[in-house]
Amino acid sequence: MTLPVFGIDIISEVATPAVVFDAVRSALIAHADGRTSVPAPMVLEFPQYAGDTHVKAGHVAGAPYFVVKVASTFGSVNNGLVLAVDATNGQPAAVLADEGKLTAWRTAAAGALITDAMTPVGVDEVAVLGTGEQALLQVLWLRELRPLRRVKVWGRRPEAVERLCTQLRAADLHATPDGLSGAPCVITTTAAREPLPLEAFHAAVHITGIGTDMPGKGELPPEVFAGAFVATDDHVQCLHHGDFGNAVRAGVIDPDHDVPVGAVLRDGMPRHQQSVADLTGVGATDAAVAGAVLSQLVR
Amino acid sequence: MTLPVFGIDIISEVATPAVVFDAVRSALIAHADGRTSVPAPMVLEFPQYAGDTHVKAGHVAGAPYFVVKVASTFGSVNNGLVLAVDATNGQPAAVLADEGKLTAWRTAAAGALITDAMTPVGVDEVAVLGTGEQALLQVLWLRELRPLRRVKVWGRRPEAVERLCTQLRAADLHATPDGLSGAPCVITTTAAREPLPLEAFHAAVHITGIGTDMPGKGELPPEVFAGAFVATDDHVQCLHHGDFGNAVRAGVIDPDHDVPVGAVLRDGMPRHQQSVADLTGVGATDAAVAGAVLSQLVR
Numbered sequence: 294m295t296l297p298v299f300g301i302d303i304i305s306e307v308a309t310p311a312v313v314f315d316a317v318r319s320a321l322i323a324h325a326d327g328r329t330s331v332p333a334p335m336v337l338e339f340p341q342y343a344g345d346t347h348v349k350a351g352h353v354a355g356a357p358y359f360v361v362k363v364a365s366t367f368g369s370v371n372n373g374l375v376l377a378v379d380a381t382n383g384q385p386a387a388v389l390a391d392e393g394k395l396t397a398w399r400t401a402a403a404g405a406l407i408t409d410a411m412t413p414v415g416v417d418e419v420a421v422l423g424t425g426e427q428a429l430l431q432v433l434w435l436r437e438l439r440p441l442r443r444v445k446v447w448g449r450r451p452e453a454v455e456r457l458c459t460q461l462r463a464a465d466l467h468a469t470p471d472g473l474s475g476a477p478c479v480i481t482t483t484a485a486r487e488p489l490p491l492e493a494f495h496a497a498v499h500i501t502g503i504g505t506d507m508p509g510k511g512e513l514p515p516e517v518f519a520g521a522f523v524a525t526d527d528h529v530q531c532l533h534h535g536d537f538g539n540a541v542r543a544g545v546i547d548p549d550h551d552v553p554v555g556a557v558l559r560d561g562m563p564r565h566q567q568s569v570a571d572l573t574g575v576g577a578t579d580a581a582v583a584g585a586v587l588s589q590l591v592r
Numbered sequence: 593m594t595l596p597v598f599g600i601d602i603i604s605e606v607a608t609p610a611v612v613f614d615a616v617r618s619a620l621i622a623h624a625d626g627r628t629s630v631p632a633p634m635v636l637e638f639p640q641y642a643g644d645t646h647v648k649a650g651h652v653a654g655a656p657y658f659v660v661k662v663a664s665t666f667g668s669v670n671n672g673l674v675l676a677v678d679a680t681n682g683q684p685a686a687v688l689a690d691e692g693k694l695t696a697w698r699t700a701a702a703g704a705l706i707t708d709a710m711t712p713v714g715v716d717e718v719a720v721l722g723t724g725e726q727a728l729l730q731v732l733w734l735r736e737l738r739p740l741r742r743v744k745v746w747g748r749r750p751e752a753v754e755r756l757c758t759q760l761r762a763a764d765l766h767a768t769p770d771g772l773s774g775a776p777c778v779i780t781t782t783a784a785r786e787p788l789p790l791e792a793f794h795a796a797v798h799i800t801g802i803g804t805d806m807p808g809k810g811e812l813p814p815e816v817f818a819g820a821f822v823a824t825d826d827h828v829q830c831l832h833h834g835d836f837g838n839a840v841r842a843g844v845i846d847p848d849h850d851v852p853v854g855a856v857l858r859d860g861m862p863r864h865q866q867s868v869a870d871l872t873g874v875g876a877t878d879a880a881v882a883g884a885v886l887s888q889l890v891r
Contacts, residue, residue, distance in 0.1 A: 335647070
């Protein structure tokens with residue numbers, strides 16, 4: 294068996310934001326429509342190395358490939374790859390040795406799509422909580438979808454906040470280190486295991502949380518779910534280990550009080566006061582992005 | 593990132609029965625001792641192609657690699673690969689493009705080890721139910737551990753029974769198509785979804801079942817568990833979707849009435865009348881075999 298391995302350089306060439314946005318949007322809508330197959334993910338933990346590895350699989354009905362994705366975070370270093378398998382015969386088709394970038398991009402795309410869809414038109418001020426790779430990407434990819442006038446940054450380490458502000462300014466964004474002062478749109482990207490400061494959300498019309506991706510994590514204070522319009526990327530998964538589940542277990546919201554983010558992307562938002570999107574990451578988006586990339590590489 | 597991909601030819605050279613037996617035995621004992629990390633496996637089904645894909649992951653504590661394995665069966669064709677990842681930093685280390693062979697061999701090794709350990713010394717007559725790749729391998733690998741005087745074969749399709757008998761005879765085994773007449777040692781290797789004929793087990797002192805690896809499958813009649821000494825390769829997994837679980841749900845046996853196969857390999861068998869081993873396949877054996885193979889390839 295020859296198994297082509299595509300490296301990050303060639304993947305970067307074809308995985309343009311347009312390709313990734315389109316694949317992720319389609320996959321989230323397909324997932325909302327029940328046209329995907331996404332087994333519960335696997336997690337392996339390596340506490341002695343501050344490491345955890347998530348294995349996700351997914352298939353969008355009718356797509357030529359399904360994927361198995363291995364994404365690791367050891368300390369602050371992300372790594373991984375995506376295996377694409379022919380869905381008609383089980384034959385491994387290719388390895389996308391993406392060093393975790395496809396996951397980063399599909400997470401950024403999913404977050405940006407749903408943040409844009411759920412935040413009222415005209416809102417151009419966001420606060421981002423967390424200072425890692427996703428803090429930067431969520432803002433940059435959102436800026437592809439709507440103009441941003443100001444970005445407020447919050448993190449526990451001042452030097453990390455300053456570094457992110459510098460990165461955002463290098464991208465021509467007006468970034469300041471005052472995330473706790475709030476904004477109408479708040480994006481949380483931390484690995485927190487305790488809720489973030491409630492004050493950061495006092496001005497929020499919409500909140501997108503992307504950091505709570507395994508049991509034991511939790512970044513959104515349960516209070517922000519009270520009375521909110523809530524969208525989840527996967528009902529069962531978010532109930533199991535997302536901030537939505539944390540809020541349900543805190544008794545703040547009912548377990549059936551969510552809609553699929555794909556339904557919001559498909560149908561638009563109803564009128565509302567306040568909204569929360571809980572994104573835990575679904576394998577269908579990995580499958581769609583890998584399939585889109587691979588179809589460019591092997592055609 | 594350069595990711596070496598090792599093909600089946602070079603894998604076959606280093607994955608000798610001795611290497612595989614040693615790795616599988618150690619992994620099963622480690623699993624019994626709680627020194628492994630094995631998330632619940634993922635299954636994707638592709639009914640339009642008679643296909644299913646199992647994704648398993650595993651790590652034996654202290655081992656340099658953990659593995660993620662993708663194993664597919666579409667129709668009668670097995671396929672797949674094993675990804676080895678550095679357990680200290682999450683970096684993908686190598687792909688073993690094994691076309692499903694490492695899974696076949698570790699399944700054969702696990703079955704042969706436990707069949708040999710649980711079947712009284714001197715028994716040299718086995719019946720094998722099922723006529724696929726594992727029917728052949730379970731017998732051939734068991735013959736590495738003890739002499740076999742006679743092999744009785746049963747399957748639903750006479751031509752498949754005849755083919756397997758021919759293959760066994762080519763390996764100098766005395767094989768005959770009369771598996772339903774029973775034998776003191778019975779090995780079941782089918783993809784059955786209904787129990788196999790009870791008469792095939794009437795003479796059994798020991799039974800090893802390896803075919804029931806996902807919900808909906810079931811090959812051992814629940815009756816064979818009644819009063820038997822039962823060993824499982826993973827208690828939770830066998831309870832969830834093994835024949836042990838089917839027997840528990842049939843009310844024939846209590847859900848805590850099993851011991852780990854690794855404990856049998858470690859400590860030997862107690863005196864008993866009749867025994868059953870339920871093997872569903874654990875990721876720790878994949879990890880151990882892949883690690884053993886890789887350590888030969890990269891040293």
